[in-house]
Amino acid sequence: MNNILKNTMTAAAIALSISAGASDIQIDYLGTNNTLVRVKGANRYLMLPVQESNEDAKVNVLVNGNIERSFAVRLAKTKVDYTVPFDLSPFDGKDVVLDIVSSQGRASVREAKQDACWSNFSLSDTIDCANKEKYRPLYHHTPEWGWMNDPNGMFYKDGVWHLCYQWNPYGSKWQNMTWGSSTSTDLIHWEHHPAAIIPNGLGMVFSGSSAIDRSGSAGFGKDAVVAMYTSAGVSQMQSLAVSHDNGLTYDIYPANPVITMETEARDPNMFWDNDKKQWILVLAHALEHEMLFFTSPDMKQWTLRGSFGKGLGAQGGVWECPDLFRLKVDGTDKEKWMLICNINPGGPFGGSAVQYFTGDFDGNTFKADTDKNGNVATKWLDYGKDNYALVSWSDVPDGRRVAIGWMSNWQYAAEVPTMQFRSANTLPREIRLFEGLDGETYASCGVAQEMLGLRGKTFTEAKRLSVSGKKKSFALPESNSGACEITLDMNKGKSSKILLTLSNKEGECVSMWYDTAANTFSVDRRKSGITDFSQDFASVTTAPVLDTESTLSLRVFVDTSSIEVFGNGGRFAITNLVFPKSPYTTLTVSSEGGKGNISNLKVYSLNLK
Structure with missing residues (x-):
């Protein structure tokens, strides 16, 4: 037997056809890191199983043997974190082959066959875009996936x-x-x-x-x-x-x-x-x-x-x-x-x-x-x-x-x-x-002025407050995961700082303060919730207040995973992500170095329909 025929027979012997739970999907394993996924039928989407801890696999989409598209995806090996759709509609009526080259090494054919992705490919006519994320914003633009x-x-x-x-x-x-x-x-x-x-x-x-x-x-x-x-x-x-x-x-x-x-x-x-x-x-x-x-x-x-x-x-x-x-x-x-x-x-x-x-x-x-x-x-x-x-x-x-x-x-x-x-x-x-x-x-x-369309009913209101070292607290809306808009005017009076704190029942908080001496405004998210995913996340950020008048007007927008602060009509802005374990439910105000004043405090619930 010559070597060419011997090698061909060996390749044929180890080729695998693996059921993916759908009769219109056929999976052929070709070797250490190469797999074919054949797709037939009239469904709109092929759902790809993803595991984020994996390295990218390269996918060439073949139609009639020609590469029509190429992309990279982190195909699941030990678990499926989520699935993403590959749209089959551009190739309607044609057989599609995904030629997949994975970067991770495999010790044997048996190990490769057990990768989680191969048994979790599926076909669908719809995409489930229902929010499965605790921290997806309620009124900021995000991709569906x-x-x-x-x-x-x-x-x-x-x-x-x-x-x-x-x-x-x-x-x-x-x-x-x-x-x-x-x-x-x-x-x-x-x-x-x-x-x-x-x-x-x-x-x-x-x-x-x-x-x-x-x-x-x-x-x-x-x-x-x-x-x-x-x-x-x-x-x-x-x-x-x-x-x-x-x-x-x-x-x-x-x-x-x-x-x-x-x-x-x-x-x-x-x-x-x-x-x-x-x-x-x-x-x-x-x-x-x-x-x-x-x-x-x-x-x-x-x-x-x-x-x-x-x-x-x-x-x-x-x-x-x-x-x-x-x-x-x-x-x-x-x-x-x-x-x-x-x-x-x-x-x-x-x-x-x-x-x-x-x-x-x-x-x-x-x-x-x-x-x-x-x-x-x-x-x-x-x-x-x-x-x-x-x-x-x-x-x-x-x-x-x-x-x-x-x-x-x-x-x-x-x-x-x-x-x-x-x-x-x-x-x-x-x-x-x-x-x-x-x-x-x-x-x-x-x-932008269009954001006035978000405002719902006034949830909390205080026309004028004298603030001191004794803290005063106000409830924030618990509906809509705590999403709200807060407006107020600060007058420094004799204070050196006027402080605002957003906090939740877990004791997590975002502290904000107007330093009247330095003429700056700061936001501290070091205790805001989950911060340990990066050494660079926990931080204090500070903006100069260019106006020297004694009154500072604020608009603060709170969403499920962000706080945006606009001072004096946007003459300064501070945008920070936050990931609290539960929504912030309390606004606390106080001052240091003497009494200050807060007026026109309003907390708006948001119209999110």
């Missing part, structure tokens, strides 16, 4: 807010970057849609932007929605996609990529310059700590015009997710340009954060404002740990600039205590510019 990070491709059209986002459809860890898709008419209630843009031969789909081409300058038709994103394979390139159904589906531009560079650059943000009748693009030159500016007549042919940032602002980590726009300065006849530059790591309290610059932009060059000493100051849009990749919607009417961020931090985003999904977005914020008492221009980041 899977991992989410940066918001992408955001635009407003015909009364609808369109939000895409970095998404892994095949698990709750970072991988398989895809543009997920949601829409809303009120920024509160979100409708989920199928993926807008999926990975292809140029790589995964990283962050980018979308804009409405009012004149049809790109040749895709008048009012087409055009997206530009980073194709991330071996290298990073910029690609186009076009939508003719208001962003629900996108067609990939066949001549991609439209921008290539020798160095790492990503997260394109483009907009129409009506003054010069051209498109402008801001691109993050990530490792060079600068932003690049391009112009184009048609979104396809781009010319590099200038750069900004080297040696300025916070220079740690990488620069990512830019945004550039012009706003009026409140109370003046001035206009300023604002450049948002997300940075990771290097935030004021570690990890990722949002810095910004104000200044002038001539279509080619951005020149940042300087302080009285001639220096470009480092300014932060949020002083919490958990607001990153913040960018704004394009084409919002009335000159409004509405933005949203990813509510997490790269230090621990993959370790937070959820599993069905990971990460939410911040509340939408409206960005405005104002002049500080030092004459410099600053950005405010207040909650």
Whole structure:
């Protein structure tokens, strides 16, 4: 017997056909780390069993022997944490084969056969998206399942807010970057849609932007929605996609990529310059700590015009997710340009954060404002740990600039205590510019006016309180997992600190205080609940209170796993995740160093229907 025939017979002898509990699924084990899953029938989804502690397996989806799609998934070996759907509808009527290569070694065929995944594949016509997570937010946007990070491709059209986002459809860890898709008419209630843009031969789909081409300058038709994103394979390139159904589906531009560079650059943000009748693009030159500016007549042919940032602002980590726009300065006849530059790591309290610059932009060059000493100051849009990749919607009417961020931090985003999904977005914020008492221009980041639609009945109210070292307590709503909005005004009086504490029956608490001497506001989550999943989570974050008036107005939004604080209409913001073992049910107020005053205290239950 020759060796070729002998080897063939040996392979045939160890091939296994394993029942997966469904007659239309056949599983053939081929060797140490290669398995075929054959799928027949008319069901919509193949449910993939996931175990998060495993390493990724690579899956090539074969139809008629051709690779139609590739992705990575952490297939279960010893237990199933959850299942995720693979959509079979694009291959309707065809036999589909998943060619799976796993990274974990196996000692024997017997061991491989016993892996938990093989007996837990299943077919379904529906996806069970019922919330199984204690910490899923009640009024923040989240994906139905899977991992989410940066918001992408955001635009407003015909009364609808369109939000895409970095998404892994095949698990709750970072991988398989895809543009997920949601829409809303009120920024509160979100409708989920199928993926807008999926990975292809140029790589995964990283962050980018979308804009409405009012004149049809790109040749895709008048009012087409055009997206530009980073194709991330071996290298990073910029690609186009076009939508003719208001962003629900996108067609990939066949001549991609439209921008290539020798160095790492990503997260394109483009907009129409009506003054010069051209498109402008801001691109993050990530490792060079600068932003690049391009112009184009048609979104396809781009010319590099200038750069900004080297040696300025916070220079740690990488620069990512830019945004550039012009706003009026409140109370003046001035206009300023604002450049948002997300940075990771290097935030004021570690990890990722949002810095910004104000200044002038001539279509080619951005020149940042300087302080009285001639220096470009480092300014932060949020002083919490958990607001990153913040960018704004394009084409919002009335000159409004509405933005949203990813509510997490790269230090621990993959370790937070959820599993069905990971990460939410911040509340939408409206960005405005104002002049500080030092004459410099600053950005405010207040909650968007649409969030007034959340307010339900007043649960607790106190018109005026004198606060001292003796604590006064108020009940918080226990319904809706403690979700509520708290508003109040603080007057420092003779106090050195005015303190607010949210606490639960387990003794977990979030402490907040206005340091009237330092003119700062702080949030302490070190005893907030579960914090031990990361050494970087327990923290105190502090924001400067730029106003020196004696009264500080606060809006505090509490959800199942987050607290967002907005001071004086957003002149400072602090966004922090929290994971209490039970909802916070008590608000306690007190002061140090003398008496202070609290007025107009209201606790609102929220209308979540």
